[in-house]
Each structure stands twice: as structure tokens, then as C-alpha cells.
Amino acid sequence: MSLASHTTPLLSRIISSSVAAANQAGIIIRDIMKKGELGIVQKESARDLQTEADRAAQRCIITSLNKHFPKMTIIGEEGEVESSLASGQVFDTSTHTPINVTCPPTLTSLSEEEVVVWVDPLDGTAEYTQGLLDHVTVLIGIASGGKAIGGVIHQPYYNYQNPGSALGRTVWGVVGGEVGGMAMVKPPPGKLIVTTTRSHSSSTVNDAITSVSPTEVLRVGGAGHKVMLLLEGRAHVYIFASPGCKKWDTCAPQAILEAAGGVLTDIKGIPIPYHATAPHRNSTGVLATAKGQDHGTFVDKIPSHVKDNLKA
Ligand SMILES: Nc1ncnc2c1ncn2[C@@H]1O[C@H](COP(=O)(O)O)[C@@H](O)[C@H]1OP(=O)(O)O
Ligand SMILES: [Mg+2]
Ligand SMILES: [Mg+2]
Numbered sequence: 001m002s003l004a005s006h007t008t009p010l011l012s013r014i015i016s017s018s019v020a021a022a023n024q025a026g027i028i029i030r031d032i033m034k035k036g037e038l039g040i041v042q043k044e045s046a047r048d049l050q051t052e053a054d055r056a057a058q059r060c061i062i063t064s065l066n067k068h069f070p071k072m073t074i075i076g077e078e079g080e081v082e083s084s085l086a087s088g089q090v091f092d093t094s095t096h097t098p099i100n101v102t103c104p105p106t107l108t109s110l111s112e113e114e115v116v117v118w119v120d121p122l123d124g125t126a127e128y129t130q131g132l133l134d135h136v137t138v139l140i141g142i143a144s145g146g147k148a149i150g151g152v153i154h155q156p157y158y159n160y161q162n163p164g165s166a167l168g169r170t171v172w173g174v175v176g177g178e179v180g181g182m183a184m185v186k187p188p189p190g191k192l193i194v195t196t197t198r199s200h201s202s203s204t205v206n207d208a209i210t211s212v213s214p215t216e217v218l219r220v221g222g223a224g225h226k227v228m229l230l231l232e233g234r235a236h237v238y239i240f241a242s243p244g245c246k247k248w249d250t251c252a253p254q255a256i257l258e259a260a261g262g263v264l265t266d267i268k269g270i271p272i273p274y275h276a277t278a279p280h281r282n283s284t285g286v287l288a289t290a291k292g293q294d295h296g297t298f299v300d301k302i303p304s305h306v307k308d309n310l311k312a
């Protein structure tokens with residue numbers, strides 16, 4: 001079925017277009033790194049940076065999705081200014097081979113007006129500027145009725161340390177449907193591997209981790225990257241008991257993780273809302289578990305002082 005065909009459900013067409021746009025954003029991210037002119041500016045704090053790659057990738061994704069789906073609400077991390085192009089050059093996703101995305105029956109009658117898209121053009125900016133390139137992802141999360149329903153995670157540097165292998169990969173998923181672009185693996189039994197932040201740590205972040213008695217802790221960058229570790233079976237649980245993550249960090253990873261049988265909530269086990277007027281900040285943290293883990297058990301183990309410290 002062609003992407004242009006309007007007999008293809010809207011959600012399937014949005015995912016297919018988002019895969020193409022995320023791949024193009026990945027090319028932009030790699031090109032800017034190759035040229036070495038990162039154009040770093042500080043946002044809210046010294047740990048909150050933006051580069052030319054964040055800005056250019058956002059312009060590519062948002063102008064492109066806007067052209068194809070003009071009635072959707074699209075919210076990007078880098079704000080309104082980076083959502084429009086002066087040059088008039090818009091990336092046309094319909095020139096790319098569409099991917100076939102099966103849409104569950106409950107989501108086939110969505111209209112564009114009901115869809116909210118959360119775009120993180122470059123997740124793991126701190127790590128990108130430090131050369132930890134495999135921590136970087138491009139995240140496009142699709143929400144409706146306040147819930148994450150679909151997502152795309154692109155890893156522009158997947159395989160970059162394996163010369164000769166194809167560089168980059170894109171994973172997508174639909175809640176209640178399927179995951180495409182990777183083979184999922186269950187994390188190893190008899191261990192408890194926790195993944196968490198490497199660049200935004202704090203005493204409450206560490207208290208939360210200690211409370212679940214991990215056998216190993218992987219401190220890596222990016223929300224997208226950490227959820228990929230859950231999908232790849234390299235970690236059992238992702239714990240971030242801090243308010244720094246935003247809706248564009250969690251929407252796409254949550255949708256893909258849930259499509260794969262996992263769970264992502266705030267640190268108290270409460271669902272994260274994704275409607276257009278939801279606050280951008282996930283002020284009550286993030287807790288995500290791979291398929292087969294008991295999410296509630298982890299929620300129960302997080303100490304009350306950590307939960308009380310994170311106010312909505
Ligand atoms: N304090 C913070 N300020 C800004 N962004 C944050 C903060 N904490 C987390 N984030 C965002 O959440 C992602 C995951 O966090 P961490 O790597 O610390 O676990 C970061 O890569 C960053 O996204 P981004 O790189 O897109 O700005
Ligand atoms: Mg950022
Ligand atoms: Mg991010």
C-alpha cells in the first residue's frame with residue numbers, strides 16, 4: 001500500500017513519515033558532527049545545552065511533518081523558532097519507500113486534530129558534545145487522548161564502532177500493535193541491571209537506585225538510549241528520580257516500550273499525560289521496566305522521601 005494512499009490508517013502514515021524524517025535528522029546530526037561546528041548554546045543551566053544539530057534536526061522533522069499532516073499539534077524541544085524554515089526547503093517524506101505499519105483496530109479512526117506529536121530532535125545532547133555518540137537518539141512520539149500511542153526512535157550512530165556494518169537504525173512501535181526495526185531480547189534472569197542518568201545525577205537519583213538492590217548500574221546518556229537498553233535486554237529497569245526529563249524525552253520511548261510489553265510511568269507508578277496542554281516537564285521522574293518485570297514491585301521499593309521530593 002502506498003504512503004499516499006488514504007486507505008492506510010492515519011497512525012500508520014504518521015509513523016512511516018516519522019521514520020523517514022528521523023532518518024533524515026540523523027543524517028543532519030552526523031553531518032554537523034563531521035564538520036565539527038556544533039554551535040553550542042546553554043539553555044536553562046550549564047547541564048542543559050543546545051547545538052546546531054538539535055536546531056537543524058528539529059527544523060527538518062517539524063517542517064516535514066507539518067507539511068504532510070497540517071492539522072496535528074507538534075511540540076518540539078527546541079521551541080517555535082526552530083519549527084519553521086526560512087529557506088522554504090522542506091524534506092518530503094513521500095519520496096521515501098513507505099514502511100508497512102499495522103494499526104490496531106482501536107486506533108484506525110483517528111483524525112489529525114486528535115494527534116499530538118512530541119519531538120526530541122536530538123536526545124543525549126550532553127553526550128553528543130562529549131563524543132559519546134551511541135547515546136544519541138532522535139525521538140518522535142505520537143499521542144492521542146493524553147496517551148502515548150506510537151513512537152519512533154532513530155539511533156544515528158548505531159554500529160559506528162563496527163566499520164563495515166550499516167550505520168544507524170530506526171525502531172518504531174504502536175501500542176497494542178507491533179515493534180519494528182530491531183529484534184527484542186529479554187534481560188538476563190538472576191541479575192538486576194539498572195540504567196540511569198550519567199549527566200544529571202543527584203542524591204535522590206542514587207537513593208532510588210540503591211533501594212532496588214541492583215547487581216549492576218549502567219550510567220548512560222539519553223532517555224531514548226536507556227529505553228533501547230531495556231528493549232535489547234541489556235537492562236531490567238530505568239530509574240530517574242529527578243524532574244529533568246520532558247514529555248518529548250519519554251513519549252516515543254514509552255510507546256515503543258509498551259508495544260514491546262514493558263511499562264513506563266513516573267517514579268510513583270502514575271501514568272504520564274501527553275495531551276497538548278500537559279506541562280512539558282516530567283516533574284515526578286521516570287520509571288521504566290522491560291517486558292516480564294513486575295513494575296509495581298519497583299514502584300513499591302522507591303523510598304517515600306524520594307517520592308515526596310518529586311512534586312507534580
Ligand atoms: N536537568 C535536565 N535539564 C535538561 N534536560 C534534561 C535534564 N535531565 C534530563 N534531561 C533530558 O533527558 C534526557 C535523559 O536524561 P539523562 O541522560 O540525564 O538520563 C537528557 O538527554 C535530556 O534530553 P536532551 O539531551 O534531549 O536535552
Ligand atoms: Mg535538551
Ligand atoms: Mg531529550
Ligand SMILES: [Mg+2]
Binds near residue numbers: 077120123125
Ligand atoms: Mg533533545
